[in-house]
Amino acid sequence: MTSILISALSQGMLWAIMAIGIHITYRILNISDLTSESAFALGGAVVATAIVLGIDPILATVLATISGGLAGFVTGFLHTKLHIPSLLAGILSMTGLYSVNLRIMGKANIPLNMSDTILTKLSDLLGMARDRDAAILLGVIVAVIVIVLLIWFFNTEFGFSIVATGSNDQMIRANGVNSDLTIMAGLMLSNALIALSGALVSQYNGYADVGQGIGAIVVGLASVIIGEVIFKNKNFFITLVGIVFGSIIYRLIVALVINLDFISANDMRLFTAIIVAIAISLTTFKKPRKVKSHD
Amino acid sequence: MIEIKNIAKTFHKGTINENRVINDLSLRIEDGDFVTVIGGNGAGKSTLLNLLAGSLEVDEGHIYIGEKEVTKMKENKRAKYIARVFQDPQSGTCKDLTIAENMSIAQRRGKVRSLKKGIYREEKAVYKEKLKELNLGLENRLEAKVGLLSGGQRQAVTLLMATLVKPELLLLDEHTAALDPKTAKTVLDLTNKIVKENRLTTIMITHNLKDAIAMGNRLIMMNHGRIVYDVRGEAKQKLEVKDLLRLYDQEDAGLSDVMLFG
Numbered sequence: 190m191t192s193i194l195i196s197a198l199s200q201g202m203l204w205a206i207m208a209i210g211i212h213i214t215y216r217i218l219n220i221s222d223l224t225s226e227s228a229f230a231l232g233g234a235v236v237a238t239a240i241v242l243g244i245d246p247i248l249a250t251v252l253a254t255i256s257g258g259l260a261g262f263v264t265g266f267l268h269t270k271l272h273i274p275s276l277l278a279g280i281l282s283m284t285g286l287y288s289v290n291l292r293i294m295g296k297a298n299i300p301l302n303m304s305d306t307i308l309t310k311l312s313d314l315l316g317m318a319r320d321r322d323a324a325i326l327l328g329v330i331v332a333v334i335v336i337v338l339l340i341w342f343f344n345t346e347f348g349f350s351i352v353a354t355g356s357n358d359q360m361i362r363a364n365g366v367n368s369d370l371t372i373m374a375g376l377m378l379s380n381a382l383i384a385l386s387g388a389l390v391s392q393y394n395g396y397a398d399v400g401q402g403i404g405a406i407v408v409g410l411a412s413v414i415i416g417e418v419i420f421k422n423k424n425f426f427i428t429l430v431g432i433v434f435g436s437i438i439y440r441l442i443v444a445l446v447i448n449l450d451f452i453s454a455n456d457m458r459l460f461t462a463i464i465v466a467i468a469i470s471l472t473t474f475k476k477p478r479k480v481k482s483h484d
Numbered sequence: 485m486i487e488i489k490n491i492a493k494t495f496h497k498g499t500i501n502e503n504r505v506i507n508d509l510s511l512r513i514e515d516g517d518f519v520t521v522i523g524g525n526g527a528g529k530s531t532l533l534n535l536l537a538g539s540l541e542v543d544e545g546h547i548y549i550g551e552k553e554v555t556k557m558k559e560n561k562r563a564k565y566i567a568r569v570f571q572d573p574q575s576g577t578c579k580d581l582t583i584a585e586n587m588s589i590a591q592r593r594g595k596v597r598s599l600k601k602g603i604y605r606e607e608k609a610v611y612k613e614k615l616k617e618l619n620l621g622l623e624n625r626l627e628a629k630v631g632l633l634s635g636g637q638r639q640a641v642t643l644l645m646a647t648l649v650k651p652e653l654l655l656l657d658e659h660t661a662a663l664d665p666k667t668a669k670t671v672l673d674l675t676n677k678i679v680k681e682n683r684l685t686t687i688m689i690t691h692n693l694k695d696a697i698a699m700g701n702r703l704i705m706m707n708h709g710r711i712v713y714d715v716r717g718e719a720k721q722k723l724e725v726k727d728l729l730r731l732y733d734q735e736d737a738g739l740s741d742v743m744l745f746g
Contacts (some may be wrong), residue, residue, distance in 0.1 A: 346592060349602040352580055353589055355580070362559050362560050363563055364593045365594040
C-alpha cells in the first residue's frame, strides 16, 4: 500500500508540471491546445537522446524544456500568423511533432535505466536508497520553482496582458498590446512546462517512448479540474497548488482503480476520459450564476 | 485634429455579397470636437469607427491623427492615440482581472509591456481616487474581479480606463445601448463630464436621436457609407428629433432601429 502511495505521489508531482502547462492554455488563454500531447513526448525524446549522447541530465532537461517552447512557438505561429484556428493549429503541431520525435529518437523507445538521470544524481547526492524517493523531492523542488516563477510572471505587465488576451483579446488590442505576441508567449510557456514534465517523467520511468504523450492532455485536464473542485478559491497561487494536488489525487484514483479485478490497465484511458467528461459537466452545472449587482 | 481623406471599404470584395460599406468618405474633426454619429443599420457607422481604430484596414484613402498618417498602422500601435468604449459592456474590460489590474493595463496603453510589476501600490491609490469620482462605490472594490460588476459599472470603468492616458481621439460605439435607461443616463452623464474635463476629441455613435442632439457640438448622419448630413454649433442645438426623423425618411434609411425617445 505504501508503495502505491509513494508511486502516486511521485508520479503526481512530476505530471503536475504538465497539468500546470495545460492550465495556462486551457484556462488562462482559453485555447484547447493539442500540441501538449506531442510536447510531452518531445520532452522525453530530447532528454533521453541528450542523456544517451552523454549530455549532463540537468542540461538535457533544460534542452527538453526549450524544445517544448519551440513546439509552442510553431503552434502559435500557425495560429496567429497563418490564421489557422487554434484547435487545428494544435492538431497540426501534434501530428507533425510525432514524426519529429521519432527523428530525434531514431527509434520508438530509448531506455535510460543504464544512464545517469536527474533522479539518480539527486538520490546519490542525498544518499537515498531508491530513486522513487528522490522523485518526490525533485517533484516538490521543481513544482515550487515553477509556481514561484509563474506567480511572479503573471503579476508583471506582460503577464497581465496574457491573462487579458485569454478573456478578452479585443480589449487588450484596444489597449495597445499585440495579442499575437501574448498568445504566442502563452503557448510557448505552456508547452515548455509540458516538455519539462515529459523529460522528468521519462527519467522517472527509465525510458522515453514516442507514445508517452498520448492522452496527456486529458490527464492534465483531469488534474486541473480535480484541483478546481477541491480548491474553489480563484487566487492564482491556490489554483496552482490545487493543480498539484489534483495531479496527485488523479494518480491515487488511477492506482486504486487499476487494482480492481475487472479493470485492466488498458481501460485507463477510457476511465480517464469518463472522469474528465463528468468533472467538466459537473463544474459547468455547478457554476454559480454570475453575480449581478443593481445600480 | 483628425483627418479622414476619401476612405473606402468594401466587404466580401469580388463576391456576390460585395458590400461597399464606406464610400469615398472624408471628414475633418477639430481638436476638442465632440461629434455624435447617427444613421440606420448598415450605414457604416461602426465600420467607420473600426477603420479609425485600425481593427479594419481601409481599401483606399488616408487617415491622419494630427500630422501623423496612421492609415497602415496596426490597431495595437494606434491604441497609443485612440481609446475606445464598445457597445458590449464585456468588451472593454477583462473579467478575470481585478478593477485595479484592468486600470493598470489601460494606464499603459500604447506602451511596451515589460516584465516589470504589473501594478504598483502608488498606482492603486490614484485609481481609488479616480473611481471615487464615479460615485458608484467602486473605490472600495479595487481588488474585485471585473466579472463581478454590472454592465453599467463595467462601462463606467471602461470610460475611466479610456481616459487614464489622455487619447487624441475617444471612440464611443453605442456604449450605452446595452444598458437599462437609468444606467444609460448615468453613463452618458459621466461621458459628458469626462469628455468636458479632459477636453477630449470624441466620436460617439448612438441610435438615440435625443442624445445625439443633446450631446456634443457636432452631429453627423451617415447613409450608405457616406456622410449625408453634418451640422454643428447653434444649428445643431436647435435641432429637434422630428427634424432628424424627416432626414431619415428622406434618406430612405430604415426606421426600424431608430429609437424614438421623446
